[in-house]
Amino acid sequence: MSTRRATISDVAREAGVSPSTASVVFSGKTPVSDATRRRVVDAASALGYTGPDPRAASLRTGRSGIVGVVFEEHLGTAFLDPVKTLMMDGLTEAVAPLGAGLLLLRDQETGQGPSLTTAPLDAAVLIGCSGLLRESLNTVRARGIPVVVIEGDAGEDVPRIELDNREAQAQAARHLRGLGHVDVAIVTLPARTGWQRGWVLDSTPITIDVTRERLAGARDVYPDAVAYAAAGSFIDEGLAAGRAILSRPGPLPTAILAQSDLLAAGVIRAAEEAGLRVPEDLSVTGFDGIVVDGLAPYELTTLVQPAAEKGRAAGHAVAAMLGGAEAVSIRFTCAFRGGNTTAVAPARE
Amino acid sequence: MSTRRATISDVAREAGVSPSTASVVFSGKTPVSDATRRRVVDAASALGYTGPDPRAASLRTGRSGIVGVVFEEHLGTAFLDPVKTLMMDGLTEAVAPLGAGLLLLRDQETGQGPSLTTAPLDAAVLIGCSGLLRESLNTVRARGIPVVVIEGDAGEDVPRIELDNREAQAQAARHLRGLGHVDVAIVTLPARTGWQRGWVLDSTPITIDVTRERLAGARDVYPDAVAYAAAGSFIDEGLAAGRAILSRPGPLPTAILAQSDLLAAGVIRAAEEAGLRVPEDLSVTGFDGIVVDGLAPYELTTLVQPAAEKGRAAGHAVAAMLGGAEAVSIRFTCAFRGGNTTAVAPARE
DNA sequence: TTGTATGCGTTATCAA
DNA sequence: TTGATAACGCATACAA
Numbered sequence: 001m002s003t004r005r006a007t008i009s010d011v012a013r014e015a016g017v018s019p020s021t022a023s024v025v026f027s028g029k030t031p032v033s034d035a036t037r038r039r040v041v042d043a044a045s046a047l048g049y050t051g052p053d054p055r056a057a058s059l060r061t062g063r064s065g066i067v068g069v070v071f072e073e074h075l076g077t078a079f080l081d082p083v084k085t086l087m088m089d090g091l092t093e094a095v096a097p098l099g100a101g102l103l104l105l106r107d108q109e110t111g112q113g114p115s116l117t118t119a120p121l122d123a124a125v126l127i128g129c130s131g132l133l134r135e136s137l138n139t140v141r142a143r144g145i146p147v148v149v150i151e152g153d154a155g156e157d158v159p160r161i162e163l164d165n166r167e168a169q170a171q172a173a174r175h176l177r178g179l180g181h182v183d184v185a186i187v188t189l190p191a192r193t194g195w196q197r198g199w200v201l202d203s204t205p206i207t208i209d210v211t212r213e214r215l216a217g218a219r220d221v222y223p224d225a226v227a228y229a230a231a232g233s234f235i236d237e238g239l240a241a242g243r244a245i246l247s248r249p250g251p252l253p254t255a256i257l258a259q260s261d262l263l264a265a266g267v268i269r270a271a272e273e274a275g276l277r278v279p280e281d282l283s284v285t286g287f288d289g290i291v292v293d294g295l296a297p298y299e300l301t302t303l304v305q306p307a308a309e310k311g312r313a314a315g316h317a318v319a320a321m322l323g324g325a326e327a328v329s330i331r332f333t334c335a336f337r338g339g340n341t342t343a344v345a346p347a348r349e
Numbered sequence: 350m351s352t353r354r355a356t357i358s359d360v361a362r363e364a365g366v367s368p369s370t371a372s373v374v375f376s377g378k379t380p381v382s383d384a385t386r387r388r389v390v391d392a393a394s395a396l397g398y399t400g401p402d403p404r405a406a407s408l409r410t411g412r413s414g415i416v417g418v419v420f421e422e423h424l425g426t427a428f429l430d431p432v433k434t435l436m437m438d439g440l441t442e443a444v445a446p447l448g449a450g451l452l453l454l455r456d457q458e459t460g461q462g463p464s465l466t467t468a469p470l471d472a473a474v475l476i477g478c479s480g481l482l483r484e485s486l487n488t489v490r491a492r493g494i495p496v497v498v499i500e501g502d503a504g505e506d507v508p509r510i511e512l513d514n515r516e517a518q519a520q521a522a523r524h525l526r527g528l529g530h531v532d533v534a535i536v537t538l539p540a541r542t543g544w545q546r547g548w549v550l551d552s553t554p555i556t557i558d559v560t561r562e563r564l565a566g567a568r569d570v571y572p573d574a575v576a577y578a579a580a581g582s583f584i585d586e587g588l589a590a591g592r593a594i595l596s597r598p599g600p601l602p603t604a605i606l607a608q609s610d611l612l613a614a615g616v617i618r619a620a621e622e623a624g625l626r627v628p629e630d631l632s633v634t635g636f637d638g639i640v641v642d643g644l645a646p647y648e649l650t651t652l653v654q655p656a657a658e659k660g661r662a663a664g665h666a667v668a669a670m671l672g673g674a675e676a677v678s679i680r681f682t683c684a685f686r687g688g689n690t691t692a693v694a695p696a697r698e
Numbered sequence: 699t700t701g702t703a704t705g706c707g708t709t710a711t712c713a714a
Numbered sequence: 715t716t717g718a719t720a721a722c723g724c725a726t727a728c729a730a
Contacts, residue, residue, distance in 0.1 A: 005493060007707055018717045023709055033715060050491045054469035055408045056707035059722050064404060065467060066415070066452065079428035079437065088428070092453065101468055102453045103415065104441065118414060119450055120403035120469065142399045144354060235643035262642070269643060294584035294614060294643065356723055367701045372725055382699060405723035408706050701730075707722105714717075 006047040015043035026052055064120040067095050067318055070105045070136050072128035072193070081233055082262075082290040083307045084127070087150065090308035091125065094315020098122075098322065116140055123318040128152055146321035148314045151210060159317045159327035161310050165210055168303045168334035169217030169257070172285045175301070175336065176255045177221055180345035181283060185253040186218050186227040187241040187263050197240060200227040214259045214287065226253075230263055235292075238266020239273075246274045254282060254345045261286035261302055265295050268341065279343035289337060299339035306332050355396040364392035375401055413469040416444050416667055419454045419485050421477035421542065430582055431611075431639040433476065435656035436499065436663075440474065443664020447471075447671065470494055472667040477501055495670035497663045500559060508666045508676035510659050514559055517652045517683035518566030518606070521634045524650070524685065525604045526570055529694035530632060534602040535567050535576040536590040536612050546589060549576040563608045563636065575602075579612055584641075587615020588622075595623045603631060603694045610635035610651055614644050617690065628692035638686060648688035655681050 012022035017036060024030045025040040032040075043049075058064040069091065071078045078084050092102060103119055116124065116139045123146040126136055133152050140147045147154075150161045176184060188200060192207040206212040211229070218225060228244050230237035238258060245267075246252060258264035264286030268278050276282045278298065289304025310332060317327040361371035366385060373379045374389040381389075392398075407413040418440065420427045427433050441451060452468055465473065465488045472495040475485055482501050489496045496503075499510045525533060537549060541556040555561040564576060577593050579586035587607060594616075595601060607613035613635030617627050625631045627647065635641075638653025659681060666676040 008709095009707080019707090020709075020711095020718080021716055023707095024716090027709075029709085031715065036716080048491070050488075051466055052709085053408075053707055054467055055404070055411070055413060056722090057709075058469060059402075059404045059408045059706085059724085060708045060710080062404070062722080064469060066469075074438070079434045080431075082429075085428045089423070092455075099467070101464075104451045104453065106441075115450075117400055118403055118448070120407060120413060120415075139399075142397070236645065239643070239645070265643060293611070294588070294618060296585065296588070357725095358723080368723095369702080369725075370700055373700090376725075378725085380699070385700080401725090402723055405706090406725075408708085408722085409724045409726080411706080699730105702728085704726090706724090706726105709720100709722090711720085712718090714715105 068124040086307035087311035090311025160329040165213035166217035169214040173221035181255040238263035242267035242270025283342040301339040301342040303334040436660035439657035439660025509678040514562035515566035518563040522570035530604040587612035591616035591619025632691035650688040650691040652683040
């Protein structure tokens, strides 16, 4: 039936105007008389023309309307993390006014994928802090594409969106100290990608920035607190970590600092399992300030990080760079939020 | 410093070969002598040329390497659903060999976004079953873009990935009947987008296919079972629904069929709250077969749907259509998985 | 194995 | 307000 898709020239011919006029009707960049517009629109619908071919338009304008989002992990697990989900949400929102959408990309460069080298990107947002980040960064910069990094250090001249992880975690620790807690344990996020859960020793290398910074914050207040690293930010991981800590020989801690809300939720479950009441026997703090589905009636004492804001900021940074402006790094601050999972330390026996 | 990005012609000139030869070096479509290749590669790196401009290449080849994924909801909430997450995972995987990536798109057409009309898509995958689907579908088809629909009815000639929802849910119901359950209640997914939770009456219109089909399956076995619709597939929604059902005047049901695992998890929590033991006092079935974080020690009796497979199938359908083949609709089957949340009905008083 | 010629469909610029 | 012209950067058919 249709041998070839209609082009804007076809439409122009049909409407009896020049191609450039027809183009302007669709782009709206220049005033066009109503009569002309009508003729063009009619011709278009007669020919089944649905608008300029994005490929040609993007070759001409140099813009594709696509922002790449690069994850350092399996995409499936990326969205298991509520914080990342919120970030994506903010990013989507901030990027929409640009007329841009998000293209999901993986760090891997598995040969086949579209990847950073071949996708028609206007800009890229890198998420994470692994070593692979470096490589992705080089690829993107070699192409001359504006790039923003969230939660990772990419060097001086790359705009960065970060969090006051250390200071925030220290704030939670000070909160506990203020409640009289002395014996405190820490449940951390993974120490490095591909990490198995286990105790964190002084000799344990921690390559993930977020984990290291939050741990440092906790240790600023409790230098000798034992720490157990989870294999991911999940309730079940928190449960396992909680069990490990609560079944450890020696006196039980009276409080546990978890590096994420999901981990904290798991710790609470481990406490219940061990017959401990939260917060009477054990105080628990989280990190992130997300809504943990099914945690009611507990309300975590936690640090609320502006996850969606982070995404939005990244989007704005991208917008700024595309507008020719210099994007600046932003450091966000977490807000302490008291819940019902922390209380005055029980009297020592 | 750099006034203009180098093009393949620049590289060719620098290397002393023709543009087409240089092009071939990058595409690998035609044999090139080693000496020539070297010269071209060297020239490229000397000029900082990182490969063909994807925009130009895609105009020429007609391929952008981008598959749009259209959600009918806020992107943030889309990824809250583990089933969707898994689907995305499968889709990502199946689409990678095409050299394609996924562009996140929303149904909304909020004016600003890139949207279906302006994105350089090779194909589109529509997820969901709302009325908005229709509109998106028309947009895409008008552009002549191959499209696949997951979990929705898009008409005869659009390949579709579906599930045997009704039959599978009936299977769960028969399982309960086999255990002697007579008084059974149902917790459904939302009846329509934007739905508030509440009882499902005979007069309640159900516009979401999945909800309607699963409900029909349950009613095939228990025609008179009461049903309460949640506002979404979340544990907390299941909790609310469970409370509503268990606090209803009259005899308590001995079993509850939930239309998703998350809802089932909430129902279990409601049962615990009400002092009922699962499965001794109340049997609960789920749907999806996902891993519910934090549900241990319960293992849901549920129907395992091949979520990742669904995504993969959509990806393959897309690949087929791009390859010029006719894509066929696929109907997946759920597998019954017995857990420890169902048991013989308690003796009737 | 390499080079020549052509056009993919659009839009920016400028002149009318 | 409209039209003519010239790229945008590349990949392919075909000739050499």
